[in-house]
Amino acid sequence: MVDLLQVVVDEAAKAAATSAVGAVSTAGRNVVSLLKERLGTGDSGKDALSSRALAAARADKEWADRLIEAVSELHSENASTATAGIENFRNHxxxxxxxxxxxxxxxxxxxxxxxxxxxxxxxxxxxxxxxxxxxxxxxxxxxxxxxxxxxxxxxxxxxxxxxxxxxxxxxxxxxxxxxxxxxxxxxxxxxxxxxxxxxxxxxxxxxxxxxxxxxxxxxxxxxxxxxxxxxxLRGLDQEGARQLLTDFCGKVRPSGEPVESDLLIGLCDRMPLALREVGVTLAGRAGETRPVAALLDEYRATGVVDAEGVIQDSLRRTFARLSDAAVEACALLAEHPGGFFTRATAAAMTGDPKVLDELIAAQLTHQFGDWYSLTILVGQYARGLTADRNAGFDRLLAHVRDTAVAADFRENPQRLRTYVVPSKRTWDLPVDHIDWLEWHRTLIGELVKLAWLRHRHKEALQLAGAFEALVNKRGYWREFVEISDWAVKAVEADKDAKPGQLPRALMMRGKARFLARWFPAAREDLDRAAEILAGPAVGIAERRWHTLRASLAEFRGRFHEEHADLLVHRRAGKAEIDRELGEAARQLRLACAISTELEDGPALAIHPRMLANVLIKLGEPNEAIAVLGTMSAEGRNRARVEMVYANAYLALGELSEARARFASAWNQLTSQRATQYAWELRELQARLMTAERDPGAIDVWGRLAYDATQIGHPRADRYFTALESSPPDRRR
CATH class of the missing domain: 3.40.50.300 (P-loop containing nucleotide triphosphate hydrolases)
Structure with a gap:
């Protein structure tokens, strides 16, 4: 387990380091003051300061407690906006x-x-x-x-x-x-x-x-x-119970029957769920002379003697007032994957676009933005009701599958995909297609698993394949690890699986795994895919088979590059790192060669850029520039090519060309509002300014370090390293 005190002193040292270049908050000044009080004002780097502070904290518990308290206030401006949603009744x-x-x-x-x-x-x-x-x-x-x-x-x-x-x-x-x-x-x-x-x-x-x-x-x-x-807890206090009962009784006023109301509260054991249910029951008796007394009489007559009996009686009464369609809808929605549904998924599962309104009016649901769920008790009760659940699941699966596939095709109709494409693939919803995939990502993950468990292997693969559009655009690779695992199982179990589906599923799972740095498991997946693709193309077009081979070479190249990055982080030897980068370059050269042979334009707009990036890490910027000169790219990818060019010219010391390429990338990405490359651009700017001996470089490094520290990102370490290598006379 990580030593938490070590983390505390590390954060304190980061605050001190950023304060040296003026990036400091009031809380940061308090931390710096504590460090100076105990350690003096000697100049030292972040790691050395952290080491000294750790020794001091272990030797002086009182000072350590003060430091922990001060560090805990460093980022209070980043407060969570989560709200309590407190209900209006007193509780204990x-x-x-x-x-x-x-x-x-x-x-x-x-x-x-x-x-x-x-x-x-x-x-x-x-x-x-x-x-x-x-x-x-x-x-x-x-x-x-x-x-x-x-x-x-x-x-x-x-x-x-x-x-x-x-x-x-x-x-x-x-x-x-x-x-x-x-x-x-x-x-x-x-x-x-x-x-x-x-x-x-x-x-x-x-x-x-x-x-x-x-x-x-x-x-x-x-x-x-x-x-x-x-x-x-055993229940609410008496006053809280009275108030909660009143909140759910509608026009009925329990205070008009105080003795009977207290008897009813006692019958409910002052349990909030039971009080809510009995309140809903009383609300339906508005207009009666003594509704509370009448309800108590009915309970005595029917043998209701405790909170559980009250709840079950209330649910029976509630469901008796519903239409047959609403009762069946409850039974189906109680089994909705994940427990949360939208109006669209509820309509798909029940086959009735209007029935949800009846459930809402009967207070059987909770709402969370655009999502709904049945209340806990209603869900439990409804699971015991009869309904054609298989038909409901099939309708929901078809709806989500069709919409997800349409979103995938809306994003890129030409990308490599191996799943069986359904007839409906036109996006016709008035929302962004990637937003829809993001909003439904948890439901898609649940459906992939359930589809596999129900032997609906084709649909499991369609959903997993469509999900790739989301991970390629916005990440969610960690979620995709599990989805891709079910996809591999689905292909392996599907007697009707198409050629190419298994290697593609293995490749995608392998990529998800190596991005999670599960390298041994990722290597197994990529090696299995390589064994399959080493054979002849049988039952699949030769060109498509070679496209899969190019994609595999790309993934293997990325695997070795990611592994090299991990070795750098762990300060491994240069020879070990270069071996990984060399293998990454070999695989990416293979990807480029296959894509060139196929004249695959989209792939040739990506693979050479990836290869050039690895070549720069290997210390071969001239070859990287030559590789970049063979490709053409448009849009966002063009801007990324310019960034690689800038890095290559920076490595060669050709600063004017590096500056021009950086400016081109900056302008293009700014005009496209592409924010996901902001850190990479800012770091490139800082490195370029450092090479140009621009005195403002230290301020850029300082702001990078401060911003990375604000979100706790590990990249902050390399920014502090750059800060510490800056001229001392630039620090404040």
């Missing part, structure tokens, strides 16, 4: 009068006891003490059986703190570094809903300047060890 006033303010506090109790609502109200009481805001995480969304996706939780939390998704690393090592850097430099409230294991809490309990409020339904030995004095 004694606890709220003196709420917990540091560390971990568990809130345990049965489902429906108000755990999450109490956590939100506690957070609301103490929020002013935590300037970086509040994040709420539903851990159930990150479990699949016994598997818990800790990496996905980290990515979600980082995004909640405003870290752009494109700036969150794919691989675990860099993700962990960023996660720790971001969280130690913020003071926040975290609500963890539905905790089951101590390991889930361990992701966050190390950050002791923040408050973690965790809810759990089971309070076993493992969780008791984490918090022996948890808040244990």
């Amino acid at each position: 006033l004694a606890i709220l009068a003196d709420p917990p303010r540091t560390g971990l506090k568990l809130i345990v109790g049965p489902g429906g006891s108000g755990k999450t609502e109490l956590a939100r109200q506690i957070a609301d009481r103490v929020q002013a003490d935590f300037p970086s805001g509040r994040v709420e995480v539903s851990l159930a969304r990150y479990r699949d059986g016994d598997e818990f996706d800790a990496a996905a939780v980290k990515r979600y939390v980082l995004e909640e703190f405003g870290i752009p998704r494109g700036e969150i690393p794919v691989d675990d090592e860099q993700l962990d570094r960023q996660f720790l850097s971001v969280l130690v430099t913020r003071s926040f409230v975290l609500i963890l809903d539905d905790v089951e294991l101590a390991a889930e809490l361990a992701l966050f309990t190390r950050f002791r300047t923040s408050l973690v409020l965790a809810t759990a339904s089971r309070y076993g030995r493992e969780l008791k060890a984490c918090d022996p004095q948890a808040i244990e």
Whole structure:
């Protein structure tokens, strides 16, 4: 496990280093002041300062605590915008009068006891003490059986703190570094809903300047060890229960029947879910003389004696008032993959575009923006109802498949794809096609898995293939690792699989894996694809077979380049790094040769640029320029070619040509509003200014280091290295 104190002093050293060039906040000045107080004003680099601060922190716990507190306020301006969504009723006033303010506090109790609502109200009481805001995480969304996706939780939390998704690393090592850097430099409230294991809490309990409020339904030995004095709930306090009942009764006023209302609340055990259901039941009796007393009489007559009975009776009454179509829709939507649906996916699954409105009017759903879900109790009840679930799944699968494929073709009708193309592939929705894929990415992932489990292998491959349009445009490679795994299984299980589908699926999974830096597993996939493509083209056009070979050579080249980058990061020997880069160049030369033979224009606009980039890393800029001279490119790719040219001329010391190429790339990408290359451009600018001996270079490096530190990105380390190599007289 990473030493958290090491992370703290590293962030403190970064704050000191950026302050030397004027990039500093008030919180940063506080950190620098603490470092000077303990270590003096001696000039030293970031790593040396970090080492000295770590030794001091271990020797002086009081000073270490002050440093931890100061570092936790470094990025409070990057506060989460997550809101509590507090409902308007009182909940356990004694606890709220003196709420917990540091560390971990568990809130345990049965489902429906108000755990999450109490956590939100506690957070609301103490929020002013935590300037970086509040994040709420539903851990159930990150479990699949016994598997818990800790990496996905980290990515979600980082995004909640405003870290752009494109700036969150794919691989675990860099993700962990960023996660720790971001969280130690913020003071926040975290609500963890539905905790089951101590390991889930361990992701966050190390950050002791923040408050973690965790809810759990089971309070076993493992969780008791984490918090022996948890808040244990049995229901709301009496006043809170009365207020909640009133909130859901519509025009009925329980206060007009106080004795009967308290009896009804007691029957519900003051449990929020039961009170909500009985409130909905009472709302339907508006106009009666004594609706609460009448409902109690009916409960006695039918044997309803506890909260569970109240809930089941309320659900039976609610469903009895629904149309047959709405009842069947509930049964189908209770099985909707992922539990969340849009109007369009609900209409597809139920076959009825209007039925969702009836469910909403009956208060059977929750809404989250454009997405809906059934309430917990309604979903549980509806799963026991009869419906043609296979037909519903088939309709949903066809709808999402057709829309995803249409989005893929809208993005690039000419790109390499091996899945069976359905007849409908025209994009006709009034939204951006890539936005649609992004909004539905979780649903697509669920459907790929379920399609495979239902032996719908063709559809699984169509969805996985269409998802490539999203990863090629916006990333999501980590999500694609699992999707591509199901795609490989689907091809292997499909007796009707087409030639080319298995090597393509293996190649895509291999790429997703090496971007996650799972290199041994990625190598296995790419080697398997190579074995298949080494054979003759059988049942597939010769040109298409060779196109797959070129694509494989590209992926293998990228594999070795990524591996070389990792070796650089780990400070491996030059010979080892050059071996990887040499193999990358060999594979990319092969990709260029095959694409040239095929006269494949789109590929020839990419492969030479990739090769030139590797050649520059190998110290062969002249050959890189020669390779670039063989290609033509347009649009965004042209700007990227100009960037590679600039790097090559910079390596040769031809600064005027490097400056011209940089200016061309900058202008093109600015006009195209292409922001994903901003870091690369700014770093190129800083390197160019350094070579030109421009005194402003140190300010550019300083701003790069400061901005990278703000989001906890590991690239900050190389910016600090550049800063420390700058002339001392330029530092403030």
